[in-house]
Amino acid sequence: MMNPARRATRILTLANPFSKRTRTSAMMDRYTWFEVVLIYLGIFVFLAFMLAPFVEGFLVSLKPLSQLFSTPYNFWPENASFEAYVTMWDRIPYFALYIFNSLLIATAATLIVLVLVVPAAYAFARFSFKGMPLLLGAFLAVSMFSGAVLLIPLFRLMRTLGILNTYWAMIIPGAAFLIPSAIWLLRTYMMRIPPELNEAAYMDGASQFYTFRRVILPLARPGIIVVAIMTFIGAYAQQFIFALTFNSKTEFMPLPVGLFAFFGRQEVVWNELMAASFVGIAPALVIIFFLQRYLVGGLTAGAIK
Amino acid sequence: MTQSRAAWYFAWALLAPAILYVLVIVAWPLVETVRLSFTDASLRKTVNYVGWENYTRIFDRDFAEIILRTFTWTFFSVLLKMVIGMFGAVLLNCAVPGRNLFRILTMPPWIVPMAIGIFMWGWMYNGQFGMISGLLQRFGFVDGPVAFLAYGNTAYWATIVTDVWIGVPMVTIYFLAAIQAIPRDLYEAAWTDGASRWYRFRRITLPLMAPAIITMSMLSLIATFNSFDIIWILTQGGPSGSTTTMIIDTYQTAIGSKKYGQGAARAVVICIFLSLFCIAYFRMTRKLSRQEKV
Numbered sequence: 091m092m093n094p095a096r097r098a099t100r101i102l103t104l105a106n107p108f109s110k111r112t113r114t115s116a117m118m119d120r121y122t123w124f125e126v127v128l129i130y131l132g133i134f135v136f137l138a139f140m141l142a143p144f145v146e147g148f149l150v151s152l153k154p155l156s157q158l159f160s161t162p163y164n165f166w167p168e169n170a171s172f173e174a175y176v177t178m179w180d181r182i183p184y185f186a187l188y189i190f191n192s193l194l195i196a197t198a199a200t201l202i203v204l205v206l207v208v209p210a211a212y213a214f215a216r217f218s219f220k221g222m223p224l225l226l227g228a229f230l231a232v233s234m235f236s237g238a239v240l241l242i243p244l245f246r247l248m249r250t251l252g253i254l255n256t257y258w259a260m261i262i263p264g265a266a267f268l269i270p271s272a273i274w275l276l277r278t279y280m281m282r283i284p285p286e287l288n289e290a291a292y293m294d295g296a297s298q299f300y301t302f303r304r305v306i307l308p309l310a311r312p313g314i315i316v317v318a319i320m321t322f323i324g325a326y327a328q329q330f331i332f333a334l335t336f337n338s339k340t341e342f343m344p345l346p347v348g349l350f351a352f353f354g355r356q357e358v359v360w361n362e363l364m365a366a367s368f369v370g371i372a373p374a375l376v377i378i379f380f381l382q383r384y385l386v387g388g389l390t391a392g393a394i395k
Numbered sequence: 396m397t398q399s400r401a402a403w404y405f406a407w408a409l410l411a412p413a414i415l416y417v418l419v420i421v422a423w424p425l426v427e428t429v430r431l432s433f434t435d436a437s438l439r440k441t442v443n444y445v446g447w448e449n450y451t452r453i454f455d456r457d458f459a460e461i462i463l464r465t466f467t468w469t470f471f472s473v474l475l476k477m478v479i480g481m482f483g484a485v486l487l488n489c490a491v492p493g494r495n496l497f498r499i500l501t502m503p504p505w506i507v508p509m510a511i512g513i514f515m516w517g518w519m520y521n522g523q524f525g526m527i528s529g530l531l532q533r534f535g536f537v538d539g540p541v542a543f544l545a546y547g548n549t550a551y552w553a554t555i556v557t558d559v560w561i562g563v564p565m566v567t568i569y570f571l572a573a574i575q576a577i578p579r580d581l582y583e584a585a586w587t588d589g590a591s592r593w594y595r596f597r598r599i600t601l602p603l604m605a606p607a608i609i610t611m612s613m614l615s616l617i618a619t620f621n622s623f624d625i626i627w628i629l630t631q632g633g634p635s636g637s638t639t640t641m642i643i644d645t646y647q648t649a650i651g652s653k654k655y656g657q658g659a660a661r662a663v664v665i666c667i668f669l670s671l672f673c674i675a676y677f678r679m680t681r682k683l684s685r686q687e688k689v
Contacts, residue, residue, distance in 0.1 A: 121489075125592075126491060129486060129489045129491055130491065132486045133486050133487070133491075133497055136479070136482060136483045136486060136501075137497060137501070139479070139560065139563075140501055140503065140504055140560070140563065140564065141500060141503065142519070142526070143504075143512060143515035143516055143519060143560070144503060144515065146515065146518070146519055146526045147514075147515040147518070158524060159523075159524055164529075165526070165529075165530075202416075205412070206412050206413040206416055209408075209409035209410070209412065209413070210409060210410050210412070210413040210414075212409060213406045213409040213410045214410075216406075217405075219403055219407075222406075222410075225414070228417075229413070229417065232417055232421050233617070234617055234670075234672075234673055235425070235621075235666065235669065236621030236623065236642070238621060238623045238642045238645065238646060239428070239621070239642075239645070239662045239666060239669075240421065240424040240425060240428060240662070241645075241646065241649060241650060241658075241662075242424075242427075242428060242431060242649045242650075242658055242662065243423070243424035243425075243427035243428055243431065244420070244424050245650075247423075247424065262420060263420055265416075265420075266416060266417060266420035266421055267421075269413060269416070269417060273413070298401060298402060299405065302405075302409075323506055326508060327505075327506060327507065327508045327509055328508075328509060328624075330510050330623075330624045331623055331624065331627075334627075335650055345508060345510075345511070346508050346509070346510030346511060347510070349510065349511070349514065350510060350628060353514055353517070353628070360524075363514060363518075364514075364515070367511045367514055367515065370508065370511055371503075371507045371508060371511055375503065375506075375507070377506070379499070
């Protein structure tokens with residue numbers, strides 16, 4: 091059953107304590123040329139699916155309208171130009187405002203979430219009083235309901251509060267549904283801060299609040315940054331249904347809803363819509379590029395034990 | 396005693412703002428939805444309690460069909476997300492040059508504003524000028540243009556594909572982390588004993604990833620069940636109701652036709668299903684953690 095060559099390398103590498111891990115691992119991870127081709131082929135197919143809409147969208151934004159609406163279909167643009175990126179500003183007069191609104195709504199929602207979640211996550215991480223596990227479960231259950239299910243009462247609530255057709259109508263409900271994952275993520279992070287620090291602070295006569303503000307918060311800052319980034323991305327990416335339902339004023343619309351109105355018309359000027367989309371997603375792409383490590387860490391921190 | 400009393404007050408003081416917020420924005424609307432579902436609330440000023448009428452009237456229309464469609468739509472979407480996500484995670488775990496770049500390139504669909512990704516798919520599905528129809532014709536798979544969003548069957552699958560596309564990055568990254576959490580010693584021991592790659596995947600990777608797979612399929616299930624943006628932007632539930640899921644149906648009834656009472660009854664049905672999913676999930680995780688202890 092045993093493969094003698096492999097067994098030999100394992101024994102040899104075991105004998106040498108310095109090369110144990112690297113040698114066996116390296117041997118195991120060595121692929122034949124055929125396997126390498128298969129792996130790259132698989133990755134190519136996978137990424138083709140993930141990126142096809144962006145590639146196609148970008149090429150469309152470069153094509154002149156006449157070429158866009160011509161058959162047969164041409165993948166590569168002929169006489170490509172960035173003209174659509176200039177003309178779209180006239181076609182969508184509020185475009186800059188839409189992007190500003192999107193950023194404003196996402197930022198405000200993130201701030202609300204942080205103010206609520208940082209103390210709550212600390213409480214869940216450090217104290218275990220009666221009822222708290224149940225409460226944590228209740229918080230997590232919030233993420234079960236999408237806003238769509240609660241739209242009717244939320245609509246009436248917004249109307250009663252008199253904030254329909256304002257930024258608040260999009261910020262306040264949006265923030266609520268970002269709370270569960272933020273609590274979960276930050277709680278996991280804060281549980282790693284040693285409880286001995288609390289005891290030491292208590293021994294020195296520090297109050298609970300002082301300990302939280304001067305000991306825990308500085309230590310938790312990297313975790314808070316990750317949560318802030320994740321929340322911001324969620325808030326930026328998912329502003330559709332509340333903005334669609336609770337706001338009808340063009341000047342308050344975030345980008346997705348603003349473009350949706352444009353998208354819904356009979357004569358869609360596709361190259362300009364795609365150009366606008368690319369300008370609109372630029373902030374998100376910049377974030378991915380620079381914060382990639384935080385993203386992977388943030389996405390998986392709460393998940394793996 | 397004073398310490399713990401003080402700590403008790405402090406802990407609940409920390410929790411209070413978040414509790415209050417969620418009570419007002421989520422819990423109260425939830426209760427209100429249940430109350431409204433027993434009324435004939437609409438744009439009119441007067442509201443009467445109508446008992447179970449809204450629930451019985453749900454079945455006037457093809458509600459059973461909508462439920463069934465929601466379940467099959469969700470099932471196919473979640474299944475594809477899991478399979479493609481696993482495929483991606485295993486490949487991105489391979490030690491080949493460029494894998495960090497490939498990992499970054501997986502993320503755009505998840506990170507970009509959803510609606511914008513959906514616009515792009517909307518153009519790709521265009522029958523006359525879109526990429527998919529164009530390429531299918533070019534390679535001779537179909538004779539004429541295929542307007543994917545104009546026919547019930549193709550619109551159904553088109554919306555699923557877009558939903559899968561948006562869901563896959565998160566599943567992939569999560570699975571990738573789960574694979575990396577598996578101790579390498581296991582693979583090395585199996586490798587020493589001459590186990591093939593496929594055997595190692597089937598006997599080490601898959602079983603040890605069971606908790607991650609269950610967690611992720613559950614989270615996807617809930618997200619997919621609630622999926623609204625994709626269908627609303629691409630088809631608004633059409634053509635002739637072929638992509639109308641329960642969420643879309645609720646939205647059309649409540650916001651479109653302003654029948655708040657009937658919409659609320661539909662929302663309650665959705666909540667019941669979601670609660671059942673959650674209960675099933677907790678049962679499953681509890682069973683798993685018990686197995687781990689043994």
